[in-house]
Amino acid sequence: MRASRGGEHVSGAERIVSESAVPRTLASLAKRALTHSKGKPDFINLKVEEPGEVVRLAALPVTTNATSSAEEGRRLFAELLSAAGVSRAEEIMGMFSGSYSMRGAMLVDADTLERLEPDRARGVRATRMDSDSPCGDVSGKNHFAEALVLATKVANAPGIVGEICVSDDPDYVTGYVASKGLGYQRVTVVKEMGDPRGGRIFLYRGPRERVAETIRFLERQTVLVEVPQPSPAAGRTLSGDLSADLAEIESAGLSRRCRVLASETGPTAVVDGEELVVLSSNDYLDLARDERVVQAAANAVRRWGAGTGGSRLTTGTQPPHVALERRIAEFKRVEAAVLYATGYMANVGVLTALAGKGDVVLSDELNHASIIDGCRLSGAEVLVYRHADMDDLRGKLAECSGFRRRIAVSDGVFSMDGDLLDLPSFLEVCRAGGAYSVVDEAHATGVVGATGRGLAERFGCASPDVVVGTLSKALGSDGGFACGSAVLSEYLRNKSRPFIFSTAPGCGAVAAADAALAVLEAEPWRVERLRENVAFFAGELSRRGVSVAASESAILPIAVGDERRAVAASEELRRRGFLVPAIRYPTVAKGAARLRAAVMSSHDRLCLSAAAAAVAEALVVGEA
Ligand code: WAQ
Ligand code: MG
Numbered sequence: 193m194r195a196s197r198g199g200e201h202v203s204g205a206e207r208i209v210s211e212s213a214v215p216r217t218l219a220s221l222a223k224r225a226l227t228h229s230k231g232k233p234d235f236i237n238l239k240v241e242e243p244g245e246v247v248r249l250a251a252l253p254v255t256t257n258a259t260s261s262a263e264e265g266r267r268l269f270a271e272l273l274s275a276a277g278v279s280r281a282e283e284i285m286g287m288f289s290g291s292y293s294m295r296g297a298m299l300v301d302a303d304t305l306e307r308l309e310p311d312r313a314r315g316v317r318a319t320r321m322d323s324d325s326p327c328g329d330v331s332g333k334n335h336f337a338e339a340l341v342l343a344t345k346v347a348n349a350p351g352i353v354g355e356i357c358v359s360d361d362p363d364y365v366t367g368y369v370a371s372k373g374l375g376y377q378r379v380t381v382v383k384e385m386g387d388p389r390g391g392r393i394f395l396y397r398g399p400r401e402r403v404a405e406t407i408r409f410l411e412r413q414t415v416l417v418e419v420p421q422p423s424p425a426a427g428r429t430l431s432g433d434l435s436a437d438l439a440e441i442e443s444a445g446l447s448r449r450c451r452v453l454a455s456e457t458g459p460t461a462v463v464d465g466e467e468l469v470v471l472s473s474n475d476y477l478d479l480a481r482d483e484r485v486v487q488a489a490a491n492a493v494r495r496w497g498a499g500t501g502g503s504r505l506t507t508g509t510q511p512p513h514v515a516l517e518r519r520i521a522e523f524k525r526v527e528a529a530v531l532y533a534t535g536y537m538a539n540v541g542v543l544t545a546l547a548g549k550g551d552v553v554l555s556d557e558l559n560h561a562s563i564i565d566g567c568r569l570s571g572a573e574v575l576v577y578r579h580a581d582m583d584d585l586r587g588k589l590a591e592c593s594g595f596r597r598r599i600a601v602s603d604g605v606f607s608m609d610g611d612l613l614d615l616p617s618f619l620e621v622c623r624a625g626g627a628y629s630v631v632d633e634a635h636a637t638g639v640v641g642a643t644g645r646g647l648a649e650r651f652g653c654a655s656p657d658v659v660v661g662t663l664s665k666a667l668g669s670d671g672g673f674a675c676g677s678a679v680l681s682e683y684l685r686n687k688s689r690p691f692i693f694s695t696a697p698g699c700g701a702v703a704a705a706d707a708a709l710a711v712l713e714a715e716p717w718r719v720e721r722l723r724e725n726v727a728f729f730a731g732e733l734s735r736r737g738v739s740v741a742a743s744e745s746a747i748l749p750i751a752v753g754d755e756r757r758a759v760a761a762s763e764e765l766r767r768r769g770f771l772v773p774a775i776r777y778p779t780v781a782k783g784a785a786r787l788r789a790a791v792m793s794s795h796d797r798l799c800l801s802a803a804a805a806a807v808a809e810a811l812v813v814g815e816a
Contacts, residue, residue: 193218195225195233201295203228205333208243208322208416223331229361243320243414251323251419252344253375256436258443265367265382269356272369272377276354278302278395288356291315291391299407302353302395308403316394316407321345321415335364336378341417343370349409351398358382360390363782365444380443385755386783445755446776456481457668459794461771468771469799471789476746477638477718478794479668479708489669492703500696504531505685508696516706517681520673523645523709526655529675530684531702533694535634535662536562538672540569541690542630542658543601545683547572551597554588554627556580556613558606561779563632567601579606582617589625598627604647604659605635608780608788610747612640615647619654629656638666639746644712644719650744663705666746667712670701722746722793725800729791732804738811749775750787750807758785764810770803 195202203225209217218238225236259265266285273281283305291298296315299308309316323341339357346355347370354374358367367382367390383389396406441447453470455462457480461470479485492512500508513531520529532538543566547553551572555563558579567574573595577584585600592598600622602613613631622629633646641649644666648655658680663671674684684691712718726743733740733750740748750772752758758774765772765787776785787807791800 193221193225193236193238195236197231197233202230202233206319206322208414214240220331246414246416248416248418249344249348251340251417252347252370254340254378255375256378256380256439258439259379259381260443262381262383265379268379269369269382272374273354273356276371276374278354280305284393288391288393291393292389294391297392297394299394299396302397308396316410318342318345318410320413321417323419324416325419325421335359339368340376340419343368343376344417345415346394346410347372349406351396351402351406352394353397354395355392357392358390360388362386362388380440445759459792463771468769469803471770471772471803473790473792474665475668476666476722476792477712478792479711482668482711484711485668485704485707488707489700489704492699496699498700499698502696503692503694504696505692510699512699512702512706513696516702519706519709521675524659524675525645526659526675527678528681529673530681530691531697532672532674532690533697535664535672537690537694538660538674539563539632540566541684541688542660542674543567544570545688547597547599550595551599552592552595554585554600556602558609559601559603560607560632563601582621586621586625589627598625599630600627601630604631604633605640605745605747607635608775609749610743610745612744613647615651616653619656630658630660631656632660634662634665635745635747637661638712638719639722640744643716667705667708669705669708671697671705718793722791725793725795726791728797729800729804732801733807736804736808738808746791748789748791750789752785752787753783755785758787761787761810761813764813765806768806768810770806772807
């Protein structure tokens, strides 16, 4: 398969498969071309050919070398080349940029550094090769698997003594050096994230008159590479296997760990024996430790037991569950609500129940992972529209004919950017386009609207068809919900698998959420206080030269960009006594790392002011 747009190469791939797998493989390859990150092609060429004589080769053994910067990666490239017996490694690395614009690889004499390929603009293309066990779905690119096949063929070509490769995909920073002696040496970081420059050099040693034979092997000889199937029996352990993946995560600055907070949740916390100001809790109204909430939970556990012993449809519905569902519906000013074990489950539960094969879901590109997972699990066609772009949503809806049901889903408050959905426009576009509306108010409940009821209150408009929410953020408890019409709730109780197959939340959490809603209704000043704190903190940040967008939610993202810089700034803040997490890929796009500050109604002004000063200084430290 080769795909291009305006004559420019977009994507290419080839497979060697049995005759019966041809139709499926063609479909997969077409999908790969149509969904490439470089954009939609206007021309796709699918060609089917007999393979001719097939040579079988054992895959090169693989070694993974973790590096933490492009510079370190390039240095390792040169060292590996030297180890392969190539003496002018540094000069060869210097030639690398010459291969960036080529479709194929440079063929270079390893000793004289002369270029040997007849067409220098195109280079030499290794083709007619595949793994002997290609995975069924080839619609996406597996960089490593495809590169290992290519490298194995190249290393076995007559006269080839080594190869170096850097991907031209801007979001793929791993490259390799390969030779028969070295095997396949992966180097985890060889270029900066976002850099679209990549290429390949094949190194040749031998007489000129044999070059043609090498090129013939690379371009014409069909090769099947036998990739050993990883099996625990072959001396591998799961831990060993996972450690290699973890090393890559670590070297990309993306490793994560749980921090233990040795104190009750609140605007401050004790971490490793030190008291820190917490600017990362979703307990926006400080209700998780509110005496009335805690007391309600304790009483309910005594009265009804710690757990429910079954799903809602078996033993898991007790009076507190019924009472809370009624209160949520009243609070959201809709007919009925359904409880879920978590907010994540609520999104997955709603989307998988409402959408299926034959339906289409339109989803904002910045929607929360639980919405994305719900879309994927639903089996419906999913169309992602540009963030908050109602024209894009309208346009995509207009293209959606022939589906049974159309559903548009959006976060109400976007969790990593803190911005609000323009609900009236969203509802209007849905109405005009014949789509049902689903809005997740996880970060809006208790925060947005004069009394914290959410977006419909804030905009003075109707509610979406389905409102999803959580009890675990501003309501300080645990669990999630979906609400809307009485019919919707009855439908979810019958069709929503996370509802049906999860054990019902315990009465402690349920009663706590109920009590929190009562506090919220009795004390709307908490919402007002939160709003003032957010505005104050944003003002303090801007006063110190840190640019933040005005936020109607409790979330203030502070843009950094580079993953490691964001982590460094977060660590510096930690040293200064503030807990402000760095948010990185895959939560946000690669290269869009940020600090994410979440404000609470109970943060005091002095604290927020000091935090703003610390953020300004930590950003400077992170830069160094
Ligand atoms: N033959 C020769 N050169 C090629 C070929 C080919 N079939 N395909 C690509 N190239 C050249 C071309 O100049 C590209 O710009 C460059 O190589 C990079 O190609 O273990 O994705 O397909 O995880 O972007 C390495 C995997 C991934 C590392 C390499 O290369 C790992 C990759 P890309
Ligand atoms: Mg590429």
